Amino acid sequence: xxxxxxxxSEISELIKQRIQKFDIKAEIRTEGTIVSLKDGIVRIHxxxxxxxxxxxxFAGNTYGLALNLERDYVGAVVLxxxxxxxxxxxxxxxxxxxxxxxxxxxLGRVVDALGNPIDGKGPIHTQQTAPVEKVAPGVIFRQPVxxxxxxxxxxxxxxxxxxxxxxxxxIGDRQTGKTAVAIDTIINQRGTNVKCIYVxxxxxxxxxxxxxxxxxxxxxxAHTIVVVASAAEAAALQxxxxxxxxTMGEYFRDQGEDALIIYDDLTKQAWxxxxxxxxxxxxxxxxxxxxxxxxxxxxxxxxxxxxxEAYVDIATQGRVKGKTGSLTALPVIETQAGDVSAFxxxxxxxxxxxxxxLETDLFNSGIRPxxxxxxxVSRVGGAAxxxxxxxxxxxxxxxxAQYRELAAFSQFLSDLDEATRKQLERGxxxxxxxxxxxxxxxxxxxxxxxxxATDQGYLDDVPLHKIAEFEHELLSDFRxxxxxxxxxxxxxxxxxxxIATQLHHVIKEFKKTHTW
Amino acid sequence: xxxxxxTVIARPYAIAAFEYALKNGHEDLLAWESLLEIAAxxxxxxxxxxxxxxxxxTSNQLGDLFISILHDRxxxxxxxxIRLLAENQRLSVVPEIASLFKLxxxxxxxIVTVDVTSAVPLSESYQQHLITVLTKRLQQTISLSCTVDxxxxxxxxxxxxxxxxxxxxxxxxxxxxxxxxxxx
Numbered sequence: 001x002x003x004x005x006x007x008x009s010e011i012s013e014l015i016k017q018r019i020q021k022f023d024i025k026a027e028i029r030t031e032g033t034i035v036s037l038k039d040g041i042v043r044i045h046x047x048x049x050x051x052x053x054x055x056x057x058f059a060g061n062t063y064g065l066a067l068n069l070e071r072d073y074v075g076a077v078v079l080x081x082x083x084x085x086x087x088x089x090x091x092x093x094x095x096x097x098x099x100x101x102x103x104x105x106x107l108g109r110v111v112d113a114l115g116n117p118i119d120g121k122g123p124i125h126t127q128q129t130a131p132v133e134k135v136a137p138g139v140i141f142r143q144p145v146x147x148x149x150x151x152x153x154x155x156x157x158x159x160x161x162x163x164x165x166x167x168x169x170x171i172g173d174r175q176t177g178k179t180a181v182a183i184d185t186i187i188n189q190r191g192t193n194v195k196c197i198y199v200x201x202x203x204x205x206x207x208x209x210x211x212x213x214x215x216x217x218x219x220x221x222a223h224t225i226v227v228v229a230s231a232a233e234a235a236a237l238q239x240x241x242x243x244x245x246x247t248m249g250e251y252f253r254d255q256g257e258d259a260l261i262i263y264d265d266l267t268k269q270a271w272x273x274x275x276x277x278x279x280x281x282x283x284x285x286x287x288x289x290x291x292x293x294x295x296x297x298x299x300x301x302x303x304x305x306x307x308x309e310a311y312v313d314i315a316t317q318g319r320v321k322g323k324t325g326s327l328t329a330l331p332v333i334e335t336q337a338g339d340v341s342a343f344x345x346x347x348x349x350x351x352x353x354x355x356x357x358l359e360t361d362l363f364n365s366g367i368r369p370x371x372x373x374x375x376x377v378s379r380v381g382g383a384a385x386x387x388x389x390x391x392x393x394x395x396x397x398x399x400x401a402q403y404r405e406l407a408a409f410s411q412f413l414s415d416l417d418e419a420t421r422k423q424l425e426r427g428x429x430x431x432x433x434x435x436x437x438x439x440x441x442x443x444x445x446x447x448x449x450x451x452x453a454t455d456q457g458y459l460d461d462v463p464l465h466k467i468a469e470f471e472h473e474l475l476s477d478f479r480x481x482x483x484x485x486x487x488x489x490x491x492x493x494x495x496x497x498x499i500a501t502q503l504h505h506v507i508k509e510f511k512k513t514h515t516w
Numbered sequence: 517x518x519x520x521x522x523t524v525i526a527r528p529y530a531i532a533a534f535e536y537a538l539k540n541g542h543e544d545l546l547a548w549e550s551l552l553e554i555a556a557x558x559x560x561x562x563x564x565x566x567x568x569x570x571x572x573x574t575s576n577q578l579g580d581l582f583i584s585i586l587h588d589r590x591x592x593x594x595x596x597x598i599r600l601l602a603e604n605q606r607l608s609v610v611p612e613i614a615s616l617f618k619l620x621x622x623x624x625x626x627i628v629t630v631d632v633t634s635a636v637p638l639s640e641s642y643q644q645h646l647i648t649v650l651t652k653r654l655q656q657t658i659s660l661s662c663t664v665d666x667x668x669x670x671x672x673x674x675x676x677x678x679x680x681x682x683x684x685x686x687x688x689x690x691x692x693x694x695x696x697x698x699x700x
Contacts, residue, residue, distance in 0.1 A: 015696060022695050026671075026683030048678040061694060072523055 030093040032074065034058075037085055040234050041279045044074045044091045053133060057092045060084050063114075064091070065098055065236060068280050075280045077236035079114060099129040100244045102251035106225045107195065110212055113229040113241035115248075119212075130251065132243045136302040141311035145353075148384045149260065149328050152188030152441020153181065155369055155434040158393030158451060159400065160356055160376045163384025164194075164258050165306025165326035169348055171333045171340065172358030176370050178332050180438050181356065182262040183211060185330065187220045188441035189260060194328075195252045196224040197261040199245035202238050202268030205230045218439055231268075238272035246303050249327045253307060254315035256323030261304065265332035266297060270344045287343045294347050297331075301351050304329030340375075354378035367435060373400035386444060386493035392451040396430060403427025429459050432467040445489035446475050452503045458511065466516045477510050526612035533597055533613065534620045540593075545621055551589050552614035555598070558585060559610040568608045575602045582607065628656045633665045634672040635684070650674070 032046025042064055050056070056064040056076050062085065068075030078085065079098075100115035103126035110119035117124050145163035162168045170178045186196045198215075200208045208228050215221045225248055229241035242263045252259035263269070270293060277290035285291050306326040313321055331352065333345050338360065340349065349355055354377045363370035376397075382390070403423065410416060410424060433454050436442070450471050453459055462470050478486065485502050537548040558564055567573050567581075579602025583595060590598070601607050622628065630650055632638065638646070643660055650658045654676060670685035 019692070019696070022692055026681055027687060027691070028679070028681050030678045031680050032678060046678045 031090045034085065034087055034089045034091055035073065037082060037087060039279050040078050040082055040236060041276070042076045042078055042082075042085070042091070044076060045072060047074045047091065047093055050074050050093050051095075051097070053097050055094045055096050055098050057094050058085055059089050063094075063098075065240070067276070068282075077239075077276055077280075078234060079236050079240070080234060082234075098132045098240070100132055100247055101126045101128065102130045102248050103128050106248055107223060108221050108225075110226040110228060113227065113233070113237040113244050115244060118228065128251070130247045132240060132247050133299075134247065134250065134303065136299070137305055137307050137311055141307050143306045143308040143324055145306055145326075145380045145384050147258075147326070148381075148386055148389075149185075149194065149258075150188055150192070150441075150444060151181070151185040152443070153184055153369055154436055154442060154447050154450065155371045156181070156356060157385075157389060157444075157447060158434075159371065159373055159397035160354060160378040161381035161385040161389070162328065162330075162378060163306075163381045164328050165304065166354070166378070166380055166384075167301045167304050167329045167331065167352040168378060168381070169331050169333060169352040169355035170358070171335060171345060171349070171355050172370070173335050173338055173360050176358035176360055176363045177368060177438075178334070178358055179207075179211065179264055181358070181369055182264060182330055182332065183214060184439065184441050185260065186215060186224055186262070187218045187439060189223060190218075190220055193258065194223070195249070195257060195259045196220070197227060197245045197249045197259065198224060199227040199229075199242050199261065199263050201229050201241050201263065201265060202231050202272060203228075203264065205232065214439065235272040235275045238269060239276055242266070242269055242300055246300060246327075246329075250303060253305070253325035253327040254312065256309075256312040256316070256320040256325045258326045258328070260328045260330070263300075263329065263331040265334050266348060267332075267334045267344055270296065289343060293344065294351075297344075297348055298351050301329055301331060301348075303327065353380045367431060368438075369436065371434075373397050374404060388448050388489060388493050388495035388499070389444065389451075391495040392448060392455055396451075400427065400430060400434075403430070425460070428464055429454060429462075429467065432464055433459070433471065435468065442475075443486070443490055444493065445486040446478070448489055449475065449478050449503065449506070452500075453507050456504070456507075458507050462516060470514075470516060473514060474507070474510055478506060482506055522609050522612045523616070525606065526609045526616055529597075529601065529606065529609070530613045530616035530620065534617055536593060536597075538624075547589070548594065549614075549617055549621060551586065551594055552610065552617050554589070555582065555586065556611040556614040558582065559608055565608075575605050575607075578602050578607055622659075626656045627659055628654060628676050629659045629661060630654075631675040632660060632662045632672055633668065633675070633684075634662070635664070635666055635668040635670050637664050638662055638672075646674075650676070 030047055030049055032044040034042055035045045036043045044056070047056070050066050050069065052066060052069055054066045056066055058064060058078070062078060062080050064076035064078045066074050066076045101124055105124050105126040106115070109117055109121065109124060111124070112118050115124070145165045147164045149162045149164045149166070151157055151162060156162065160168070170181055172178050182198070186198060189196055198211065200211070208226070208230060212221070212226055215224055225245070227241055227245040227248070229238040245261055245263070249259040249261040270289065273293065273296055274289050278284060278288065282290045304327045306324060308324055309322055312323050312325050331348060333348050335342065335345055340346070340357070357372040357375040358370045359372045360370070362372065406420065406423060407427065410420065416424070433450055453474065459467060459470070485506070489499065533548060533552070537545045567578065579599050582598050582602070583590065586598070601610065632646065643662065647658045647660055668684040668686050671683040673684050673687070674681040
């Protein structure tokens with residue numbers, strides 16, 4: 001049925017303009033015929049000069065992606081709905097590789113895997129587009145990771161620090177707070193000029209809506225693009241969404257800016273790709289994944305990088321000079337019953353520069369974020385950690401891992417020697433300090449303050465269950481009375497005797513006036 | 517146009533027959549082509565189709581039947597080809613073999629069949645003009661086949677293999693429609 005009301009695009013003036021702009025030259029195209037159509041996979045006869053990965057145009061403004069080029073056929077996946085397509089219809093080559101819009105105009109928007117807005121805020125005003133599949137920058141154009149990317153989470157920034165341009169995997173079972181870590185990281189990028197892209201793959205639309213609402217509540221949408229390929233959308237869109245998001249992030253990297261991209265999650269993308277591959281009759285391998293499942297993720301994550309000034313200079317054609325760019329990736333992988341040795345998880349672990357391992361047991365015992373200190377590592381982030389954090393948090397990860405083992409072992413012992421008892425108590429206190437509520441990322445100075453207090457033994461006379469309260473009071477005291485010191489630490493990130501004395505002073509003054 | 521798995525099966529036969537015929541010169545090439553075209557007509561006959569699927573008819577009998585119909589056009593090579601097809605139970609793919617054979621001959625002789633569909637019949641002189649223009653563009657000898665389709669409303673659609681030059685009014689109207697509907 002035709003709509004009975006006029007839509008805003010039906011103003012005569014607009015229609016007139018459009019008719020004027022319309023190009024009336026004869027159309028030259030290469031065409032083929034749809035031979036079969038099933039499960040979103042189209043087999044097309046003809047299309048002799050189609051390219052691998054080219055967009056194919058079907059009837060009704062629907063596009064497909066050519067994935068299998070065979071002798072007589074082209075196998076393509078349909079990007080979108082297929083109910084209006086039928087056998088015998090023509091399919092046209094477009095001569096274009098799949099592209100998505102890029103640019104500043106996308107910030108604050110929610111888009112689908114092809115870059116079309118889905119948040120009801122009208123069209124996105126950007127002229128620039130970029131291909132979805134790009135080759136990662138080469139060796140010559142790379143620079144080591146040297147700047148920190150603050151997540152605002154004490155446990156991550158102290159134990160598994162992340163640098164700009166790093167790929168750090170967030171891995172864990174369902175309901176262990178993987179998305180929470182990612183969202184807190186996005187929220188913490190307020191005012192840091194780090195642009196964020198959150199790619200939701202195969203998730204419930206309701207979960208995505210919640211994430212978007214939370215980001216809006218915490219003022220974090222202004223620097224964020226959300227790319228959504230929900231569980232209801234075609235497998236092809238779920239497969240392509242991370243690449244689309246990456247292209248949008250690369251735009252900022254190539255402009256000499258810093259960007260952060262979160263793929264939530266790559267397990268579901270691998271599932272979508274497995275579906276497409278099996279339907280295209282590619283041979284299945286381990287766990288029925290196709291042979292190129294490793295390449296699927298490696299080529300994606302390789303695009304997250306820190307590039308040097310020369311690269312930015314070339315990418316912007318000399319407009320931006322003397323700036324490096326970075327794209328930090330936080331891929332998410334969901335494990336089944338803590339099994340990290342499944343196919344996709346081992347692949348992604350080996351590609352990334354470290355992982356944050358979240359555990360159900362820790363989560364249930366109230367340690368949130370539920371980071372397993374022993375299994376989580378960051379292979380390059382240490383070089384990027386701020387000086388002061390490195391000084392104060394240096395041994396925490398190893399100490400925590402040892403404490404966990406000791407704690408498990410000590411349950412069998414009746415009386416402990418003094419040294420072991422001390423170690424246990426310190427471990428318990430650090431565990432307590434590492435707990436952090438959701439949506440409350442901390443600045444470097446705030447983290448330094450509480451870590452310093454722990455390190456110097458100021459928490460030793462605070463009962464375990466009062467530590468959270470103590471921390472809260474201490475930090476609000478710090479925020480209100482010592483803004484200069486805070487500024488100083490946040491800006492310079494240096495640690496020296498003077499700063500240490502000041503920190504001692506703050507805590508001593510605080511402890512004088514408070515009881516617990 | 518050939519579609520389906522049959523093309524895959526027909527291809528090796530068509531290539532073998534074409535290369536065999538090519539050795540014997542241009543005359544034989546045409547003789548082979550006309551033989552295959554007639555054999556294709558026979559194979560497409562409904563009565564014949566029933567025989568293909570009849571389990572009581574052996575493949576030898578089918579081969580004999582083809583040979584008896586075509587006997588005045590056969591030499592040793594052609595008869596062996598029919599027998600081979602019968603033996604491998606591939607007589608039913610003769611139509612595909614014939615069209616592939618034709619395609620190979622045309623591409624060898626740099627001939628391309630161009631289908632022109634127009635809203636009104638094309639005049640003789642205009643057809644000549646089209647041939648000159650297309651020869652220049654495609655760098656091949658053009659064999660023109662014209663059809664009339666009033667539903668195009670005006671203009672013409674030129675089709676050479678997969679390549680299509682669509683200058684019809686119908687297509688322009690369709691594109692105008694999508695252009696106006698679509699969000700720029």
